Amino acid sequence: MAFNTENHPGVSPTVPKATHGFVLNHSMLRVKDPAVSLDFYTRVLGMRVLRKLDFAEMKFSLYFLARVTETDEIPEDEGTRTAWTFSQTGILELTHNWGTENDPDFKYHDGNQQPQGFGHICFSVPDLAAAVHWFDENQVSYVKRPEQGKMKNVAFIKDPDGYWIEIVQSSLLNKLGT
Template sequence: MRLLHTMLRVGNLEKSIEFYTKVMGMQLLRQKEYPQGEFTLAFLGYGNEEENTVLELTYNWGVQSYDLGEGYGHIAVEVDDVYKAADAVKENGGKIIREAGPMNAGTTIIAFAEDPDGYQIEFIGADHQRG
């Protein structure tokens, strides 16, 4: 088995694609409209779908926003330098909701960004301890 993608429902597909490509540095891998179902899918990632887990953005035509609920947490992205990644988000017009620094109950350096729909993205340094 292999984890293929994570799907997020978005209210403005163009704005979300712009955020994930220009602010987060992902590539738009593919996009397709489904007129019968009245939705569009866009797949983005840091590498091809054959070898990487990617992000699926779903735009249901005419739906502008969603209630994120209490169960959703965040997407985690490994970066070389958390401080530099957070600064790059701000420089590219993105929103940092937690500045880079040690996590509450440990020493791992993290930061949190927020996408246009309010989904949280955690940055974790490439040198973090696994497990």
């Protein structure tokens, strides 16, 4: 039988039929200045903006980003692309509440200061050393470099709003947690 799940207290032994087809589509981060955040996520992390949605009455915009490849068939038509975006996995939604970029004292809680809550998002990279070199070239802020701390081969960087981003190379993690 193929692997299904690790068993721990609280884990359902079966997948409820009612949940078949459910897909984790996106995670959302609130950003102070979309131009600064879009530069970071598109230039430093190589993501592409799939769709921007403005909600003028409520004064906010949503930017949906993903890592795409040359073989991804992304629809040109905006409505079709919107529906397509909401059917994907691994999407990052950046939410901008209008005007925050003009307030020099404005800052979102990153989830890692007290009281703690949200922790981080994670990017898996093919070569951790090359990624660290790229981040250094781009003066990215680190929470933890791969050689620091007890958990080796795992880096944590910060985005412009201070959110933590874990950076891993999967082939280096086969002994993690053992």
